[in-house]
Amino acid sequence: MPAVSVVLLTITTGAGVFSASAQPSTAGSVITITHVRVIDGTGQPPLEDQDVTIAGSRIRSVRPAAADKPAGQIVDSSGKTLLPGLINAHGHLALVDGTGNSAGYYTEPHVIAELRQYERYGVLTMLSLGLNRDLVYQVRAQQRAGTLDGTTVFSADRGIGVPGGAPALPHQPDQLYQPRTPQEAREAVDAAADRHAEFVKVWVDDAHGTLPKMSPDVYRAVIDEAHKRRIQVAAHVYALADAKQLVADGVDVLAHSVRDSQVDAQLLDAMKRRGTYYLPTLTVDASFFDFADHPELLHTPFFQHAVSADTLAYFSSAAYRSKVADDPSTAQHRHDFAQAAMNLKLAYDAGVKVGFGTDSGAMPSRVPGFAEHRELQLMVDAGLTPLQAISCATRTNAALLGISAHTGTIIPGKQADLLLVDGNPAISISDTEKIVAIWHAGKSVTPVTTSR
DSSP: OOOEEEETTEEEETTEEEEOSSOOSSTTOEEEEEEEEEOOSSSSOOEEEEEEEEETTEEEEEEEOOSOOOSSEEEEOTTEEEEEOEEEEEEOOSOEETTEEOTTOOOHHHHHHHHHHHHHTTEEEEEEOSOOOTHHHHHHHHHHTTOOOSSEEEEOOSOBOOTTSSOOSOOOGGGOBOOSSHHHHHHHHHHHHHTTOSEEEEEEOOTTTTSOOOOHHHHHHHHHHHHHTTOEEEEEEOOHHHHHHHHHTTOSEEOSOOOSSOOOHHHHHHHHHHTOEEOOOHHHHHTTTHHHHOGGGGGSHHHHTTSOHHHHHHHHSHHHHHHHHHOTTHHHHHHHHHHHHHHHHHHHHHTOEEOOOOOBTSSTTSOTTHHHHHHHHHHHHTTOOHHHHHHIIIIIHHHHHTOTTTSSSOOTTSBOOEEEEESOTTTOGGGGGOEEEEEETTEEEOOOOOOO
16 A cells, blocks of 8 residues: 655645644643543543543543643533544545435535535545545645635545446546546546545446446556555445455455455455455445335434435435335345445454445435444444444544544544544444534534434
């Protein structure tokens, strides 16, 4: 993988220079979160009754609660839990307009609105994994200059698809490359690298034999050229055979679960040997039926504040539930979800680097911010402990993005990217939805309200 070095609050990567998006609190400001339970993101048991002090944009200290407190603001958090801000390594921006996808929706106001929505839900870093227009770099530049809020965005540029094939989503000509030859693929990678993309994405999926699939010669050229330019490659994948070949050819991230069959020792051993990351994205398949199966999800303010009234009405309707029930593809989606959940547990137990992604923003039923908390719940349902799932979404993803010296765990010296919730997510993972406060680079962010 490309080398990554981190210096203070500025990260220098093979793709350029990155700084935190949220402006820090007033210089010298001190906030102490007292008597709080700390889930530090490492997977270790929570630290009970702690004082966590933020100085400016950084975590100054984490220590057992004491009578003596630093000067500054005191936030009494008895009965509450502090965890690192969530990191989504597979999301999308400005592709969904209400209850449908729109080729014309990728505009600066919509991109910024979705970045702010992610942030309000405690998702403080996200990788927009393809289908980006070049304006994403203007937005990123504003964040790095400290003039724009919202979740800190990383970009996989336009992404590299297949003529007449995946991704089968409406898009503008400047949102996707569709090379026909390895040379065209290399040129696409070079163009993305020249824009300082952090990742390159390829789509390797034939949609159950209904679409043309990217040839190995093309994606090998992408991987080779990207690595020459010191950029990582993430692959949309579905089938075990494709996953094996991609890993053998050096892909850095499998951006979805293997879903056509059970992962085997050959793939798991290869991924461990090469350090390949695995993003289960359970919400992808669940999103086709989850709201029909679990209408109670729609009745919470946590969901309702993430969508428009029209979108809420659509997913709440009897017509929508009937559509899901009558759709012949629903059975396939249920199978894929069950296989993905099984393979997640197998991959994690085998020691593969399991990260965290949702594909939120790609379809109306994958709702930015909400989907990330739902993904944590589905990962726990699949057999991970809550602490393991949280670690995937914080420490592991920080390593995947090359920012682990900067964020992803609650350790003194790191950026204060913090999520304060009621309850104890180490026991009940759904408590991550009970957001009380958010700090992004030490700056207080108004969280989504949980009241109606």
